[in-house]
Amino acid sequence: MNKADLIAKVQEILGADATKACAERALNAVIEAIQFGVKKQKKVQLIGFGTFSVVDRKARTGINPKTKEKIKIKASKAIKFKASSAFKAK
Structure with a gap:
């Protein structure tokens, strides 16, 4: 959809x-x-649907798939969604 x-x-x-x-x-x-x-607010909770929240992602080492070279990935923020149990049941 x-x-x-x-x-x-x-x-x-x-x-x-x-x-x-x-x-x-x-x-x-x-x-x-x-x-x-x-x-x-860093968080939005919708009862019966789920919760949107901000999570901090730590800096980490990754690998460039083309060159296989190691690269540093900076720390960042990401949006996380966790579905409620009522939503999962539907």
Whole structure:
């Protein structure tokens, strides 16, 4: 399922009164709110769905697959998603 499919499904769930544009704005608003929450609070928990959180990745040594040369990979931050047990059950 891509974003267009997801918008169509949201529109279907909202009912006959909802337009495609309305569904797209709703989906974009949710995505933007999650991004804001992760940036400011470092964690967004949606009961029944899952938790988005920021994790710190340590610096490490990697290998360039073409040259087999060892390279240093800098420390970074990544977004992690952990699905809730209710979501996993579905």
